[in-house]
Amino acid sequence: xxxFRSPNYMEIVSLFFCWRVVSLNFVTNLKNRSMSVLVNKNSxxxxxxxxxxxxxxxxxxxxxxxxxxxxxxxxxxGGSVHLERPVFNSVEEAVQKTGADVSIIFVPPAFAAxxxxxxxxAGIKVIIxxxxxxxxxxxxxxxxxxxxxxxxxxxxxxxGVITPGEAKVGIMPGFVFKAGRIGIVSKxxxxxxxxxxxxxxxxxxxxxxxxxGGDPIIGTSTKQAVEMLMNDPETDAIVMIxxxxxxxxxxxSKWIRENGNKKPVVGFIAGQTAPPGxxxxxxxxxxxxxxxxxxxxxxxxxxxxIHVAESPAEIGAVMAKVLGVNV
Numbered sequence: 032x033x034x035f036r037s038p039n040y041m042e043i044v045s046l047f048f049c050w051r052v053v054s055l056n057f058v059t060n061l062k063n064r065s066m067s068v069l070v071n072k073n074s075x076x077x078x079x080x081x082x083x084x085x086x087x088x089x090x091x092x093x094x095x096x097x098x099x100x101x102x103x104x105x106x107x108x109g110g111s112v113h114l115e116r117p118v119f120n121s122v123e124e125a126v127q128k129t130g131a132d133v134s135i136i137f138v139p140p141a142f143a144a145x146x147x148x149x150x151x152x153a154g155i156k157v158i159i160x161x162x163x164x165x166x167x168x169x170x171x172x173x174x175x176x177x178x179x180x181x182x183x184x185x186x187x188x189x190x191g192v193i194t195p196g197e198a199k200v201g202i203m204p205g206f207v208f209k210a211g212r213i214g215i216v217s218k219x220x221x222x223x224x225x226x227x228x229x230x231x232x233x234x235x236x237x238x239x240x241x242x243x244g245g246d247p248i249i250g251t252s253t254k255q256a257v258e259m260l261m262n263d264p265e266t267d268a269i270v271m272i273x274x275x276x277x278x279x280x281x282x283x284s285k286w287i288r289e290n291g292n293k294k295p296v297v298g299f300i301a302g303q304t305a306p307p308g309x310x311x312x313x314x315x316x317x318x319x320x321x322x323x324x325x326x327x328x329x330x331x332x333x334x335x336x337i338h339v340a341e342s343p344a345e346i347g348a349v350m351a352k353v354l355g356v357n358v
Contacts, residue, residue, distance in 0.1 A: 068214070068239040068259045068266070069157050069183065070133055072197040077125045077155075078103035079146050080137035082113050085161075089137065089202050090114055096199040101129040122146075122153040135191065135200050136160040143187065144169035151177040159200050160186035163246065170248040177250070184250025190220030190242035201242065211236015213350060214260035216253055217272035218245050218279070219301060222343055226270050226299075229347030233358050238266040245274075253279040254286045261293055268295040268354060270346055271337070275302035276323050281331045288335035295353045298337040299346055300325045 070076075076093070080086040081103020091114055094100050102117040102125050109120030119125040122134065134155045138146040143162040150158045158177065165173075165187050177184055185192055191201015195210040207224050209231040217223040223242050230237060241256045243249055253273060260266045273280035280300065287296055303325040322331070332339050340349045351358045 068194070068263050069185070069192050069241065070198040070200050070239075071194050072097075072099065074133045074157075074198050074200070075099055075101045075129060075131045076133045076135060076198070076200055077101060077119075077122065077129065077131040078135055078137065079122065079150065080139075081105050081116075081118055082108055083137060086137035087114065089135075089161075090116075092202075092205070093135075093199050096205040097196075098198045098200060101125075101131055122149050122155065126153045126155065131155065133157045133200060134159065136162055136186075138162055140164045140166065144173040147173045147184065148176050151180045151182045156182055157192075157200075158182055158184045158250070159189070159191050160184065160244075160250070161189065161191065161202060162186070163188040165246065167247055170246070174248060174250060185241065186244040186246075186249060188246040189244030189249070190223055192239065192241050193237075194239045195237050203240070203242070207231070208240060209236040210238075212238050212265060212267040214238050214263065214266040214269045215240035215272070216256040216260065216269065216283075217242055218253070218274050219272060222272045222299070222301060225343045226272060226346050229344065230270065230350060231347070233347030233351040234356060235347070235350060235354070238263065243279075252282065254283040257283050257287065257296070261287075261290070266294070268297070268350060270350065271296055271298045272343075273298070273300050273328060275300070275325050275328070278322065280328045281322060284332050284335040284337055287337065292336045295350075296337045297340055297346060297350045297353060298329075298332045299340045299343060300328045300332070301343075303329075 078086050078090045082105040104119050104122050104125050106120050108118045111118045125131055134150045136146050143165045190203045193199045193208050195208040199205045208227045213230050213235050215226050220242050223240055227237050243251050243256050260269050329339050338349055338353050340346045
């Protein structure tokens with residue numbers, strides 16, 4: 032039988048240093064863990080349409096929030112400085128010189144689809160498009176174009192994405208969002224803010240809020256956004272806000288049940304009093320069939336195990352009840 036041999040001095044020293052390296056890596060990774068989906072404190076953000084009025088105003092708000100805005104793009108103004116950040120002529124140049132990996136777009140509708148595709152070509156992986164009213168024909172080209180390049184498009188016609196305390200890449204009022212472990216997915220910007228406020232009043236907070244947008248063709252569906260939050264270890268529960276028209280909420284609800292209702296979901300549908308055939312606010316918010324009504328979507332949500340709030344003011348209370356939190 033082979034006898035156990037005590038390790039010599041050099042072997043002990045070697046083992047110690049190996050253990051030390053592993054421990055330091057573990058601690059570093061722990062410190063670097065970021066409560067986020069899509070954007071976080073390490074995101075390097077550029078603004079397309081940087082020097083325009085909308086781009087300037089919201090870029091300043093994002094910078095003041097603490098978002099790592101590394102520059103912006105306005106063709107013809109490259110080489111200048113705006114809001115103490117460099118301006119580039121193209122997204123490709125911006126990425127090469129700053130390492131940007133997130134872009135937010137404030138470009139007029141006629142040019143916005145080209146801006147989306149330019150960002151994708153330059154290697155941007157998360158593209159957040161605020162612009163409303165991009166021609167449907169343009170988006171029919173842009174959406175499959177960026178899909179081939181492995182990008183995530185949020186919007187168009189959206190409020191953006193926020194990971195409270197880390198990064199605000201959008202037009203939402205940052206002070207409303209308190210950091211926590213509740214994810215929010217919404218087609219409505221205003222209701223995103225209302226949900227965040229209600230969640231905070233219930234003594235909870237938000238991990239990441241994703242405003243997917245209200246145009247007829249958007250880059251990320253409700254299901255896809257919910258799936259991101261379902262797979263996020265820093266999110267314990269989800270608020271899903273939809274509206275009349277389309278099948279996004281039904282698709283998401285069925286996916287949630289098919290995948291075992293892994294996390295509690297509280298849902299709300301806007302437009303409960305909308306008459307058939309009339310657009311309500313967003314271009315995509317129009318009842319076209321029996322399953323497009325608010326009543327049908329609420330029924331589908333409940334059938335798939337989602338806890339439905341009757342009004343936005345109840346979202347926080349319903350979530351607290353589901354999680355067993357005293358309000």
